[in-house]
Amino acid sequence: MFFFMFFLMFVSLTALSIYLWVNHRGNRLIFWAALVILCAGLGGLQMFLEKGWVPYAIEHKLSVTVVRASIFVTALLNMVINTFPYYGMLLFYLIYNGFFTYQKWIPILLGIPPVVTLLFQTDLMANRVHNGFVAVWGLCYICLMAWLAVRPMIQANTPKERVNHASIAIVFLVPLIALNVYHFSAAPVSDQLIAIIPYICITSLLLITVFYLRDAFLGIRRKSLHTVHVGTGFIHHSLKNSIGKIKLNALNIRKNVQLGQYEEIETYVGNLLRTHEAMMAMMSKISHATSDKLGPKREMHDISVVLDEVLESVEALPNVRVEKRYVPTLLLIDRMLITECLQNICNNAVEAMWEKGSLHISLDKRTNKVLLTIRDTGRGMNSIQLQNIFEPFYSTKLRTGEHFGLGMYQVKKVVEAHKGKVEVSSTPNKGTVIVLTFPSKG
Numbered sequence: 413m414f415f416f417m418f419f420l421m422f423v424s425l426t427a428l429s430i431y432l433w434v435n436h437r438g439n440r441l442i443f444w445a446a447l448v449i450l451c452a453g454l455g456g457l458q459m460f461l462e463k464g465w466v467p468y469a470i471e472h473k474l475s476v477t478v479v480r481a482s483i484f485v486t487a488l489l490n491m492v493i494n495t496f497p498y499y500g501m502l503l504f505y506l507i508y509n510g511f512f513t514y515q516k517w518i519p520i521l522l523g524i525p526p527v528v529t530l531l532f533q534t535d536l537m538a539n540r541v542h543n544g545f546v547a548v549w550g551l552c553y554i555c556l557m558a559w560l561a562v563r564p565m566i567q568a569n570t571p572k573e574r575v576n577h578a579s580i581a582i583v584f585l586v587p588l589i590a591l592n593v594y595h596f597s598a599a600p601v602s603d604q605l606i607a608i609i610p611y612i613c614i615t616s617l618l619l620i621t622v623f624y625l626r627d628a629f630l631g632i633r634r635k636s637l638h639t640v641h642v643g644t645g646f647i648h649h650s651l652k653n654s655i656g657k658i659k660l661n662a663l664n665i666r667k668n669v670q671l672g673q674y675e676e677i678e679t680y681v682g683n684l685l686r687t688h689e690a691m692m693a694m695m696s697k698i699s700h701a702t703s704d705k706l707g708p709k710r711e712m713h714d715i716s717v718v719l720d721e722v723l724e725s726v727e728a729l730p731n732v733r734v735e736k737r738y739v740p741t742l743l744l745i746d747r748m749l750i751t752e753c754l755q756n757i758c759n760n761a762v763e764a765m766w767e768k769g770s771l772h773i774s775l776d777k778r779t780n781k782v783l784l785t786i787r788d789t790g791r792g793m794n795s796i797q798l799q800n801i802f803e804p805f806y807s808t809k810l811r812t813g814e815h816f817g818l819g820m821y822q823v824k825k826v827v828e829a830h831k832g833k834v835e836v837s838s839t840p841n842k843g844t845v846i847v848l849t850f851p852s853k854g
Contacts, residue, residue, distance in 0.1 A: 415464055417610040418456040424617055425453030441630050441799045444504040445584070449620075451496045452587065452613050458489035459606065462539070480537075487539035494541050494595070495526040497588055498553040504584070505560035510795040510839060525549040547595035554585070554592055561585060564794075567840075579623060580630070583616045630796055657687045708746035708829050715743045715750070715784065715850075719773060722754045731768040738775035741782060743850050749826045756819040757786050757846055764790025764844065777852065784848040793838040801836060 429450035436442040466486055469479050499522055506518065533542035561581040568574040590612050594605040623629035661680040668676050716738050727734050761771055769789035776783040793801070801820045820836075827834050831851050838844040 415460060417614075418459040418463075420456070421610040421613050422453050422456030422460065425449050425456065425613060427453075428617060428620065429453060438802060439630075439799045440507055441504065441795070444500050444507065445630065448497055448500040448504065448584065449617075451493055451500065454489055455493040455613075456610065458486060458493055461486040461489070483539055484536055487534075487536040487541075490539060491530055491534050491536070491541050494543070494546055494591070495529050495550075497591060498546075498550045499523060499526050501584055501588055502553050502557055502560075505557050507799075508580075508795050509560050509563055510798065510837075525553075543595045547592060550592050550595060554588060557585060557588070579619070583619050583623075587612050587616055630799070654687050654691045658684060661687070708749050708826070710744045710746055710830065712742050713745055713747050713750075714740050715745065715782070716740050716775065718745075718747060718751055719754065719775075719784075722751060722758055723771075723773065726758055726762060726771060729762065729767055732762060732765065733770045735770060735772040736774075738773065741775050741777065743782060743852065745830060745850070746826075750830075753823045753826050753848075754786075756823055760819060761786065761788035761790060761844070764788055764792070766790075769843075780852055782850045782852050784850070785845065786848075787843065787845045789843045792840045792842050792844055794840050798836060798838050802834075 429446040432442050432449070433446040461482060466479070466482050469482055502522060503519060529541065529546055533545045534540065561577070564577040565574045565581075568577060587609070590605060590609055594602055594609070597605060620629060661683045664680045665677055668674065668680070717740075719736075719738065723734055723736070726732055758771065765771075765788055771789075772785075772787040774785045776785070802824045803821065824834050827848055827850075833849050835847040835849070836844065
């Protein structure tokens with residue numbers, strides 16, 4: 413039963429981590445969560461090797477090379493599963509709280525204790541890791557994580573949000589606390605904990621599965637039937653409204669014909685034509701945004717001119733202050749696609765500010781690249797919203813016939829088609845910063 417539980421732990425957790433990573437690439441919360449889950453799964457493999465395969469290889473006098481290789485792999489796994497969960501989970505919670513976005517020095521700084529453990533506190537050939545050393549810095553990491561786990565619960569606006577934050581804490585922190593207690597414990601308590609850990613991990617696995625199936629795991633949605641259902645539901649709603657308008661205008665035309673009031677018919681015909689145009693525009697927008705093929709026709713354009721044109725409508729708003737900091741800058745772009753992207757971003761910013769606030773736009777020339785920064789003083793987004801804004805049909809706004817949750821999805825597609833990238837940072841009630849990076853050549 414002992415070996416079966418660890419084998420089940422290895423297979424199930426490894427499969428879950430791969431599934432999450434493959435289906436939600438680009439979501440950094442899922443990336444780090446999947447790595448921690450994978451590490452837990454490898455813990456099952458490590459125990460299977462250490463307690464099962466290595467003793468078998470030694471007892472049956474297999475070749476020295478096989479035995480040494482098995483011990484080395486077992487020791488390497490032992491080192492990883494005893495250190496990486498602290499590191500990966502702390503990075504996860506920093507992102508979860510929105511404390512940093514793309515600062516590379518933070519992962520490097522937090523990686524110092526695991527690296528020191530590997531270089532000075534680990535003997536791979538003897539399959540030994542200094543548990544006491546790991547326990548001390550691991551406890552410090554857990555204390556910081558505990559605060560990062562409680563913080564969103566305190567800041568949550570609704571009981572449902574608090575429950576979601578508490579669920580994430582239970583799923584990830586309970587196994588990590590068990591690991592830390594193991595590091596502090598001596599035999600036979602440590603041996604008893606090892607036997608319990610698979611049950612804790614598999615319970616967390618079941619909870620993650622339940623949350624995921626209910627679309628309550630880190631705000632992500634299953635990309636298969638659910639995404640299709642959500643998207644087609646909004647399209648159906650909008651088309652239903654338009655069809656209702658067509659029917660209403662047709663009935664009014666019939667009524668006026670029967671009454672001989674022909675002078676009013678032109679009004680209803682105009683309504684029908686406008687409804688037709690709106691439906692065609694809506695379908696064109698959806699088709700364009702969800703198309704897999706996007707081949708920008710790039711030509712040299714002054715991006716500052718494009719920005720001026722996009723910002724004209726924003727500057728006309730009485731309570732929105734537009735701050736510009738850019739000079740003429742030539743880029744190889746598809747003018748129409750980039751204009752649509754900038755309009756999407758600026759419209760989102762204005763709506764987030766309730767048409768009252770500041771919009772700051774700047775261009776910075778760097779070596780071989782140009783950074784376009786758009787900053788607003790709107791209501792901002794929480795970390796879960798931030799990690800899902802590029803998902804198709806995901807929206808932080810009420811979806812209508814004009815809002816399908818495709819704007820930022822389209823922005824990312826267009827910018828990447830220009831060999832660039834999009835970076836977004838946001839703080840609730842303080843605003844959002846979007847940085848578009850374009851290559852300055854080719």
